[in-house]
Each structure stands twice: as structure tokens, then as C-alpha cells.
Amino acid sequence: MTEETKSLNFIEHIIEEDLKNGLAKDKLRFRFPPEPNGYLHIGHTKAIGISFGLGEKYQAPVNLRFDDTNPAKEEQEYVDAIKRDIAWLGYEWANELYSSDYFETLYNWAIQLIKDGKAYVDSQSSEAMAMQKGTPTQPGVDGPYRNRSVAENLDLFERMKAGEFDEGTHILRAKIDMQHPNMLMRDPIMYRILKKHHHRTGNEWCIYPMYDWTHGESDYIEQISHSLCSLEFKPHRELYDWFKEQVYVYASERLPMLPKQREFARLNLSYTIMSKRKLLKLVEDQIVAGWDDPRMPTISGLRRRGYTPNSIRNFIEKVGVAKRENVIDVSLLEFCIREDLNQSAPRVMAVLDPVKLVITNYPDDKEEWLESENNQEDPSAGFRKVPFSKELYIERADFKEEASKKFFRLQLGGEVRLKNAYIIKGESVVKDADGRITEIHCSYSTDTEKKVKGTLHWVSIKHAIKAEVREYDRLFMDEAPDSHQDKDFMEFLNPNSLKTIEAFVEPSLLDATNGDRFQFQRIGYFNVDNDSTKDHLVFNKTVGLRDSWAKQKPKPQQQNKQPQQQQKRPAIDVIKQLGKKYTNLPEAKQQKSKTEILKLAEEVSYDELQPLFNTAVKKVGTRIATILALSVLLKNGQNRNDDIDAFIEKAKADSHELLVAEASKL
16 A cells, blocks of 8 residues: 555545546536525635645546525625635635526426325425424324325425425425435435525516525535535435435436445534524624624634635645534634634734833934844745834833843843843933822843843834724634523633724834735734724734643543652653663653553643654654654544554654554554
């Protein structure tokens, strides 16, 4: 087995097996079928990434097909937003198609089903039908209209189409088996009456097909080879296949490809809701400022907040393709945008909570333009000039009159470096009547080689530009806000999810345009909002430089007390230390270290552990510790991905028995 084969996800394995069994590569075709009843959100990016990613991998066409079968909830606005979001992510679709393109064909196939006694018009109330359908453990019973004649069914169905009946009076059902163990096979609904204006077909239709009838048949018409959907549709696969087989019989010109439905685990994200209905409620109740509010998990909201297509695609890659549902920590998404912007975002200086700093020994009328690097991670980014003068703004939190030895910022009698400028020493303060510091007086030294521990960012008051900064936090306080049966998800809204402040930024930002992204040094990553103008700059906080929420999350209680020096250190560092000595320990102590590593792994994230996958071959103990920690992450829901599979396979191929034994368990 080659390295490439080993790293395939389960969907790619299915495709490779189909190709091996005779499916021509040029017959591969995929689709992404969004319903235009809301904006796409971060959960959809997994489905987008899988289908379009397979298209890129196999150089196969991917159709963008809108499932527009419910005019009561669908709008052209949503169609336009979906197209815009997918294009922004960097994907290209082969054909823009709509389920409504096939309404006439689907109708004709439904007529044929009626003629063959495989569909009938039911005129019961929805309540009566629900009672007759039974339960998962109790079979259903035939309804009173199940044995209507073909002629009566044809007449009623044609009159339904003509708009003769009110909504809810009749439906068309497939005639399958009311005692079937799969409740979806108990005479499912195919058509319902909806007298609503359709955003594409207008008032042409009064009946609209249901998803299960439309979906597989659209796949068949488009000759989709692999119809990929989330796990919630796995029970629908049997019905998908039944409808598909009927259509294959009725099609006047039989098409060669019978599509194959396969399911994957959808993307669930902590501190987030994925229901479009609930997201719509946030919009309608004006909890947020619209679908593209930067607090929303929509792709439009993430784009406005400052996320990049690359960061989202990297996130989807790290999440991987899985068969089991799990919840991904939102901190992984935040890690991906930090990682991306760290490489690409220019560094600038901005002060969000300003206090005036006066350099008493600096000439009153002097002004300097000092050279500052644009991005130390990117040598090609070059330098810019930043103005310096006697009076500056610094962050209020960067000064204390008196502080401990661990406070490495400015204090009276203490020295710090001003970024790309001079070293200053705190001398005195000026306070208002309430005792609040209004000015900090200091002296500066031209000896920039002097070693000091702290470095502060600053903005020259004379040159500072006022800007509105919108600091966003997570919209919900709970990790799973819509998982509580006894509480409404709205109860978990974070009242501090948006804070608007007046800040001061360096003058180079006057040239910033909408969508530009920056690192405000020592603060975080920000981008220029759509509301921004030349006269009124507006910045959105994309993400902080560090995960501030990690400190707030309670850590699992430890059963046994660890040595004092280990309690103070990050769990990943302790695991590495235990790994270094692992192979030199006697068996009893090895078992004790193993227990300790497994316990510590509960506090370790994948992002902390992943760098250890590259540990040198000779450091066997560290690799064993990494395998042990990885086993805990996988048990707790971490998805397998290419990096994980490669690391495990490499460990299995090692000559050390202990390493091979632990790797073989995964």
C-alpha cells in the first residue's frame, strides 16, 4: 500500500474502489446542493470543501444545484449570497443548476408512478397521517385513500397542479410499505400544494416536490456519480435508492449512471448554532445586525470579521472527513486564522484604551519618522515610516505606578522600550480630581542598545487618527447553546459579544480600504469593516493574539496530585518531559508514566500535539508519549486526518516494540 493510499479518507477510498471496479474517471461528477433559505454558515464549508475538493483532486466537474423546492422560505437574496460565498472560498462550479429546472420532468415521472400503482393522492389531515404512520417500534397502517383507483389519483393530481385545491387538502404519496421498518419508507410524501410565488418559476406551479423525491432524481438527471451528504440523511438512502430505481425504469432515454449516496459527519462547532432557522431568528429579532454580522457563523459574517478563504480551507482540512458526529472546538478555527494572518497581515500600531504619555526631555517641536518593519514573518513585506513626537498615546493597562517584578511594562522608576523607537523611564503622573491618571511623564534615552524586558506599542498624538474599533467576542456563553431541552438557546447569548470603542491608530492606516487586514501589535488581528470611510475608519477585531477563552474553561480535576513543579507547567510540556525518560524506566515506572501521560492528554489540544508528529526517529520515548496522548484525543472525538494516519503508520513501521505496540492499538 502506498503512502498516498494510506492517507485517503473513507470517501476517497469509496471512489478509488469504484474506479478500480470499472468506473471511468471522466464519469466522476459531484454536486453541492444548498437550499436557498438562508446564508451559508461554517457548517456548510465542510460539505463545500468535500465536494469541491474531490472535484479538484480528480479534475471532475462539480455542479452547484440549488434545492429550490420550498418557495415559502426561499429568496433570490440567498441564491446570490451562496454563489458569492462559494466563489470567495475559491471554488468554481461547472454548472449553475436548480431543482426547479426539473419540475416538468419530475411531474411527468410522478404521473408514471401513479399509472403503475406506485403513488396515490391522500386527502387525510396531517394529524391522521401521523397517527397511521406508526412509530420506530410499531408498524404503520394503511390509510383510507391508499387504494384509490389510478384514474381518480390522476384526476386529483392534475387538479392539484391546476390550483383547484387549497393548501393542505391533498398530497401525493409514494406507495411503498406502511409496515416497513424504516419509517421513511412508509409511503413518503412526494408533492404538496403550496400556492406561493417562486423566485424563479413565479406562479407557474401550485404543487412542489419534496426533497426526497427531488434530490436523487436531480442527481440522476445530472449524472452525479457520488451524491455526498451529512449523516442525518443516512436513513434516507434506502428511499433515495427506491426512487432512483423507479426513475431508471421510467426515463424515456435511460442514462447510464445510477448515482450513489454516501454520508459523512457534518461539522459541529462549539459556542455556535448551525440551524438556519435559529440564525434567521437572530436576524429577525435584531440580536445581530444581519446575516453578515461579524458575530454570526455565516461565511459572510466570517468574511466581514476578517477571516480569509485560506484559513477556512485549512480549518476544514484539519477537521478532516469522519463517519461519526463530534463537536469541533471553535478555538481550532481561531487558530487557523491566527496562523494565516501571522504570515500575511502587516503589523501596525493602534492604541485602544489610550492614556497620554509625555516625554519631558524630548524637544517640543521635534518630529521624527522612524522605520518600522511591516511583517517580521515576511522579509519581502518591507518597511514603513511611523511618526514620533513628544506626546504619545500608550495603552492604559501598560502602566502601573507600582508593580511587582513580573510586570514588564512601564512603572514609575522602571524602563521599557517603545516599539521601533527609544527606551523610556517612568518619572511621574498627573491625575484628575477623581484620582484617575491623565498623563504619564517620562524621560527617554537615545541608548537603544540598553537591555530592557518590556516593549510597548504607541501612537504619536500629533499624528494619530481616530478610528472606531468593534471588539467582537463569542455570541454565546455556552459551548452547545441549542443542546438544552429545557432552555431556549437565546438564554445563552453573550451580553458582551460586541464592544465599540474609540481608538487611535497610526497615520499609515488612512490608506486602508474595506477588507484590508492588519495585526494591531500586541493586541490582535483586525480588518477594515464595510462601514468604514476615509473620514471614519472602522475596524473589526478578527481574533486576539492568544486564545483568551482557554483560561476561562475549567480544566478536568486531577485524581492524584502532581508534583508542584508539574502543576505549574503546560500539560504538553510535562508529556514531553515524561516521554524523554520513558524508554529508560523499568516496567513498573513506565506504567506509572503512561497513566500520567494519558491523564495529562485530557488537557492537550490537537494543535499542541501535532508538532510532535515530526519528532526525530531516535527520540522513541517522546514518540511513544505522543502516540499515547493521541489515543486520548481520538477517543474524545478528534477526527483522523492525513497527518495522524501518516504518524501512526510510521510508528507501526518502527523497530521499537513498545512504540509499535501502542501505535497498533490506534
